[in-house]
Amino acid sequence: MTIKRNIDIARLTTFGIHAKAAAVVTYSSLEELEQIIADKSLPTPIVHIGEGSNLLFTDDFPGTLLINEGDSVEFIGLDDNEILVTADAGIPMDLLCGFAAEFDFWGIENLSGIPGSVGAAVVQNVGAYGVEFKDVFVEADAIEVATGKHRKFTLDEMNYGYRYSLLKSQEWKGRYFIYRVKFRLSEVPNPKLDYGNLRSSVGESPTLAEIRKAIIAMRDSKLPNPSEYGSAGSFFKNPVVSHSEFERIVAENPELEIPSYPAPDGIKIPAAFLIDKCGLKGHQLGNASVWHKQPLVIVNHTGNATGSEILALERLIVATVEKRFGITLHPEVEHI
Numbered sequence: 451m452t453i454k455r456n457i458d459i460a461r462l463t464t465f466g467i468h469a470k471a472a473a474v475v476t477y478s479s480l481e482e483l484e485q486i487i488a489d490k491s492l493p494t495p496i497v498h499i500g501e502g503s504n505l506l507f508t509d510d511f512p513g514t515l516l517i518n519e520g521d522s523v524e525f526i527g528l529d530d531n532e533i534l535v536t537a538d539a540g541i542p543m544d545l546l547c548g549f550a551a552e553f554d555f556w557g558i559e560n561l562s563g564i565p566g567s568v569g570a571a572v573v574q575n576v577g578a579y580g581v582e583f584k585d586v587f588v589e590a591d592a593i594e595v596a597t598g599k600h601r602k603f604t605l606d607e608m609n610y611g612y613r614y615s616l617l618k619s620q621e622w623k624g625r626y627f628i629y630r631v632k633f634r635l636s637e638v639p640n641p642k643l644d645y646g647n648l649r650s651s652v653g654e655s656p657t658l659a660e661i662r663k664a665i666i667a668m669r670d671s672k673l674p675n676p677s678e679y680g681s682a683g684s685f686f687k688n689p690v691v692s693h694s695e696f697e698r699i700v701a702e703n704p705e706l707e708i709p710s711y712p713a714p715d716g717i718k719i720p721a722a723f724l725i726d727k728c729g730l731k732g733h734q735l736g737n738a739s740v741w742h743k744q745p746l747v748i749v750n751h752t753g754n755a756t757g758s759e760i761l762a763l764e765r766l767i768v769a770t771v772e773k774r775f776g777i778t779l780h781p782e783v784e785h786i
């Protein structure tokens with residue numbers, strides 16, 4: 451376990467924004483986590499983070515950031531060609547995707563290249579190319595911050611939705627720290643190729659490794675590499691509007707062919723399209739900018755952006771899209 455005080459956290463988030471945390475604590479075993487929770491001298495609040503790839507610190511943080519540095523991963527063969535994977539929460543999701551590709555275990559290949567830890571994948575329900583983490587999730591072992599009590603979260607309880615889970619809800623957020631995750635893979639090939647131009651780039655019966663390689667290449671071609679340009683990936687959620695709202699937008703914008711997808715509670719419109727049509731692609735505000743290849747991403751353009759500059763650009767985008775289309779965008783990135 452390590453406890454460090456008054457730490458610059460630029461390297462703890464993919465935005466790379468300089469801010470200070472009162473304490474940063476790392477742990478690698480359950481015993482250490484129990485000790486940390488029992489230690490009432492640590493600055494509060496205590497927030498468990500992974501790779502900080504979905505976080506925007508808008509100011510210095512007066513509490514403790516907690517990071518799991520466990521390195522245990524176990525693959526167990528079950529009946530019916532299934533594999534049960536058990537991983538410490540801090541293990542990078544993409545490392546697990548890489549192992550799975552090497553062993554030919556199917557299920558998470560479409561999540562290749564998504565930054566972040568497997569513990570956060572449970573909370574965030576990460577998704578890409580038609581697959582979400584909920585599709586393989588079995589259960590997570592967690593500890594309640596207030597009481598130190600242990601509990602498991604199973605698939606049935608997690609109330610998963612688009613980038614949403616029970617642990618993101620107002621009531622449950624921050625109450626439990628996940629320290630171990632179980633999910634299920636399969637030895638039976640099951641390529642999911644319907645999303646975007648995946649099928650055309652890999653053909654009808656690709657190997658798992660071919661899918662992983664193609665997805666990483668596609669992601670690299672449109673998303674900024676956090677080691678060059680700090681970002682937190684898609685900054686906004688895609689808005690879902692009612693059918694009548696969608697008709698209004700179409701009627702008011704006859705010159706546009708507005709892309710849309712059916713969603714359980716209405717019609718989903720790509721936020722990137724709306725931002726692009728407002729002329730904001732590539733727009734720079736101070737040290738922050740809208741990524742020139744994918745307007746859903748805000749980047750720390752010069753490496754010197756502050757949390758307030760990113761916030762100012764976020765507000766400009768929200769106000770401009772609202773004025774032009776009457777739609778309010780909401781951030782996917784969590785503000786701390």
Ligand SMILES: Cc1cc2nc3c(=O)[nH]c(=O)nc-3n(C[C@H](O)[C@H](O)[C@H](O)COP(=O)(O)OP(=O)(O)OC[C@H]3O[C@@H](n4cnc5c(N)ncnc54)[C@H](O)[C@@H]3O)c2cc1C
Pocket residue numbers: 464497498499500501502503504505518539540564565566567568569570571573574575576577578613626627628629673674676681682683684784
């Ligand atoms: C370039 C780029 C591309 C991206 N592409 C995608 C994509 O395609 N699809 C997608 O879904 N996301 C994408 N993201 C967003 C991000 O990768 C995911 O949200 C990821 O799950 C965040 O993982 P993390 O470990 O960095 O979590 P953090 O950002 O550190 O934390 C995210 C949330 O999870 C909580 N949390 C983290 N660990 C734990 C734990 N052990 N116990 C309890 N709570 C915890 C945190 O408190 C916080 O609320 C992208 C980000 C970047 C930078």
